[in-house]
Amino acid sequence: MRRSAQREGGPVTMRRAVAAVALLAAGCATETIPPDVPKSVREFAIAPYEIHEECADMAVGDRLDYRFEAQAPVAFHLYYREGLAFVSPVSRESVQEFAGVFAAKAGRRYCLQWEAGQRGALIDYRLRLLREGTAP
Numbered sequence: 001m002r003r004s005a006q007r008e009g010g011p012v013t014m015r016r017a018v019a020a021v022a023l024l025a026a027g028c029a030t031e032t033i034p035p036d037v038p039k040s041v042r043e044f045a046i047a048p049y050e051i052h053e054e055c056a057d058m059a060v061g062d063r064l065d066y067r068f069e070a071q072a073p074v075a076f077h078l079y080y081r082e083g084l085a086f087v088s089p090v091s092r093e094s095v096q097e098f099a100g101v102f103a104a105k106a107g108r109r110y111c112l113q114w115e116a117g118q119r120g121a122l123i124d125y126r127l128r129l130l131r132e133g134t135a136p
Contacts, residue, residue: 032057032109033064036134039127046074046116046123054127055111058104061132066112067099068125075115080108 033039033056046052056064068076076098078090092098094117104110114123 033127033129035062035129035131037128040125042124043122044125046114046121048116048118048120050120051113051115052123053111053113054125055109056127056129057109058129059107059132060104062104063130063132064102064104064110064112065100065128065130066102066125067097068114068123069097070095070114070121070123072096072119072121073117074121074123075113075117077113077115078102078110079113080106080110 033054039054044052056062058064064078066078073094073096076090076092076095077088078100079086079088081087090100090102102110112125112127114121114125
């Protein structure tokens with residue numbers, strides 16, 4: 001028996017599934033965050049229901065210091081790929097600001113992802129990839 005998308009969570013779930021497939025096909029399309037170089041972005045526009053990502057290749061013990069503010073609520077995920085699966089050790093829905101320091105437990109590419117809602121969003125964010133042993 002086939003289940004409908006509506007019963008599985010509706011259009012938002014379908015959009016996420018489509019976005020995940022697109023990301024799987026393209027990988028993280030952005031350049032990676034360089035180590036020990038702070039990156040600051042102001043008023044980055046994300047269109048309604050679109051996604052913006054920043055990715056970093058991290059080794060065990062590396063830390064990613066991140067913070068952001070959005071003028072409208074966004075979904076935020078810090079994720080990595082494990083085969084065909086997307087694993088999100090940090091995930092927040094409908095937030096306008098958030099900050100943290102993520103420590104890599106395995107060497108791989110980790111991505112920060114912001115997803116705008118119906119209104120779209122302007123985001124300000126600051127990122128810094130700190131190699132193991134580097135002071136903040």
